Amino acid sequence: MAGGKKTNLSLKQLALKANEIRRDIIKALFQAGSGHSAGPLGMADVLTALYFRILHIDPKNPLLADRDRVVLSNAHICPVLYATLAHRGFCSVEDFVHTLRTLDSPFQGHSNNHRQIGIETCGGPLGQGLSQAIGMALAARSDQRTWRTYCLMSDGELDEGQTWEAIMFAGKERLHNLTAIIDRNNIQIDGYTESIMPLEPLAEKWEAFNWHVIEIDGHNMRHIIDAVHEARAVYEKPTVIIAHTIPGKGVSFMENRFEWHGKPPNEKEAQIALHELRTLAGRIRSEHE
């Protein structure tokens, strides 16, 4: 683990961190005046668990040779990646909140790898991330490196044909150093996934392509951490973690509403959202409480 640093936050501290990250997402989206709300809020717990408990990374050395790789395939939820990286020390929280989606900002509307703030690839057009993650996992395997590759993806982008090409390929290659995490929030721009383009039975589809499948509550820190540990222990297959999440999680009027897929809160909405999130933070208890 030379060079890499892990934080050792408790489950309660992780939940509080995710709450802080959600509040900064709301602030940044309001300031930007455009962007996606539901997805970033829904994935805050997964990213917090990954970046604060799981990944072998070093904010002081974003290009650490043996770092774990994260590919954000559904790059429109990049505000949650930016906020998490900022809280983890890769870049400034203030800069994120004040410059998201503005000229010259490293926090572009869809994430790219042009500045060294811990982002591996460029994303935007859906369905491209898993293939890139496979390329990284192949490189690690051929060089006999132990770092792992994680691909964060949405359920909506499973409509893309390229995604299934990639799923088929990783199954064929038995890429056990690759873990895909699907944000299974059941919404996409035009409506609910099961009415736009039904995906179920989703777990069975991945299994049929020779993947190890784990289904979890994507807001339960214990579940997220255990699932990633389980994925590491599977040696014959790549693993997909289907994380069931609530889009807009933590903000009552955004939760499960596909209308909030692609818009930011206005000033009034942001104030209510921040108030709700602060109230929620006060109710977070440790396992022992």
Added chain:
Amino acid sequence: MLNRHLFTKHQESIPTRNGFGDALVEIGTINPQIVVLTGDLAESTRVHLFQKKFPGRFIECGVAEQNMMGIAAGLALSGKIPFVSSYATFNPGRNWDQLRVSVCYSNANVKVVGAHAGISVGPDGATHQALEDLAMTRVLPYLTVIVPCDYWETKKATIALAKMIGPAYIRFAREKTPIITTEETAFAIGKTIVLKPGKDVTIAACGPLVYEALLAARELEHHKISAEVLNCHTLKPFDEVTLVKSVKKTRCCVTVEEHQIIGGLHGAVAETLARRFPAPVEAIGMPNVFGESGEPQELLERYHMIAKDIVKAARKAVSRRSGR
């Protein structure tokens, strides 16, 4: 610079793609970071030679070009030098969005290889004749675009691409192509080669049709027209200096390519001259139509891409210059 057997009975012809296959094995031996991907077309793209020698660095992706391009991006971002091979109609035709975002926007060091390009693919017909690939690659930021003219140039270009850092596209033809250059002919990415000096008309050509351009130049001598033949193997970054220097002397130009007239070499030449030295430019290429099945030579004749057509275009360019 030119093969001494050119235009003699000892003239040899080899498909350009063979130069690629041979070069891959050479550079694969020297550089362990070279990896090769294909989409179920190992033999016709000639990467089966690399596969045989380095099975551990060969990745068969199946008929899935979009995934293949993405995998190449991930490999490149992890320090590998991937060559992604398929037919030019699919690669970069089928996977252009992946080339644009996963490769070019990330500035990933991926080498895209489009085989069976041009009308001379022949009997397979319009769907398999890549005549748009140069337009769709030239337009992408960061991407280098190369169209080698013969076996030796393809070999040298492949080696140069492996040494160069950054994304690149290179296209080959299927048919045997006369050996125009020699093993010793200098090659540098971005440096147009003056194959034959002249003073009355510039013939800017790329790919296997460079041979037809040289034939046309010989024919033009009978018409008392001295043609300067440029081998524009690099479409991007385009060697504007050599072109402008030539056209300042000849004051007219003909472009020759197995590609749509829109967006390829004609595009590069016309864009350059419009900005730097306006002059009449005639075009040999596909006139905004799809191809069809036929023998390669029949098709080149049907679409007016052989020496006599270049002669005609050159005479027209000269007459437009003179205002006659």
